[in-house]
Amino acid sequence: MKIFWLPAAISILFLLPSQGAALAPPPAFSFLSGTDAGPIMLAQAGKTEGRAEGKAAAEPEGEYGNVTEDEVSKASVPEVRIADPLEKWNRFWFTFNDRLYFWVLKPVSGGYKRGVPEGLRVIFNNFYRNVASPIRILNNLLQLKMKDTGGELLRLAVNSTVGVAGFRDCAAECFGIRMHEEDFGLTLGFYHVGQGFYLVWPILGPSTARDSVGLLGDFAADPIFWLPWEYSIPLKTHDKVNYVSFHIGDYEALKNSAIDPYVAVRSAYIQNRAAALKK
């Protein structure tokens, strides 16, 4: 039953503007991502207001009976919500990214998947994750997570040597040192910078005001970004295609299971980031 829900999760990961997902920096739109927005986080709005329209049915049957306010407030996990003042703009780019996926990314990744054996694709994936180590090392350090910083340093050392230039994730496979994902958006959150508002970028996907600022930091800490663009753009594109080749069908599942895919992705992004911040 469990992997029932897995695709949704992975599609979220795919949609995250993590270092792996980034294709290019968003220079033209950076005016939108500033801190000028201020933190407008609508946290903890877990309680749904309900009018008792169903009261007419006085004594309903068993488990289908009314719920009480008490039950609901006890049951509802504090809900993470986000302001979305630019919803029209965001929906436009959401649709754009959706088409980009179905018209370009999916067919390309599908062909790539058929042409490249899985073992090789795993190697590429390990390689790109290893190259992005500075992002994780720096942000673990900035968040004073010394153990994880050490772990990431050790991973970089082990995987770049024993793991042959990062082709193999020997740190995890041989020594059980796991990856500790962190980025600059989470570091800002760690220092109590609020999410701001929701923002969807072309190509990069869902983000927030805070995470967009964080993205700039992630680009700066990403070695690939410092290569000449003739190298960095093909490499980033390959990373993305390679990653998506493992996750074809995930975004489709999330989309098909949604009443409103835009809201589903927004909720998933915000929840995922809130959970990552708590780690």
Added chain:
Amino acid sequence: MKAVALSPVISRVIAFSAAIALSFAPLPALCQQDATATVQAHVDSVLKMLGNPALKGPKGEERKRAEVRAEADKLFDFVELSKRTLGLSWNRFGIDQRKEFVALYKQLLENTYMDRLMTYAGEKMTFSRPTPLDTNTVEVKSELQVKTGPVALVFRLINQDGQWKVYDVVIEGVSLIANYRSQFREILVNRDPAALLDTLRKTVGKGPK
């Protein structure tokens, strides 16, 4: 003689203290342990069945789908899941509407994720001990190993008359019911339950069978 006279007292004391001891410490722990066992048992049986090489072709797949559906019915409490998704809005639905909502919601989840389940390729899954959330709910953390790294899955279960049933699944921090709540809310703010059911019917209708 004396010893004989004492023995029923002693045994009563022993029985009594045993009862006391049991009723405090070990029992809740035992119950919660059951939560992990419940999830694990259903998940394992689904995974084993999905990995069964004998179930091939369209006929085998039909069997698989039927069995997944049966296991899902045993593992999930779709009514609880629906109530917790809707919160107080649940009360705005009439009884028949509630029943239809539960059925459609379940159908929606099944339609979408069944195809994904069919692509299961032997990924490993591990479970940890349950942690209590409140008096009758616990969460069971688990991890699925996929090629690009581990995926964190959390099952939230409620004790319904001694049986553990799943009412929420949290993947990488994303709660299923919270995700749907945010979508349903947008509809229910301006419109009535009938409109929500209409939308649900349409979404279920166009999904894969």
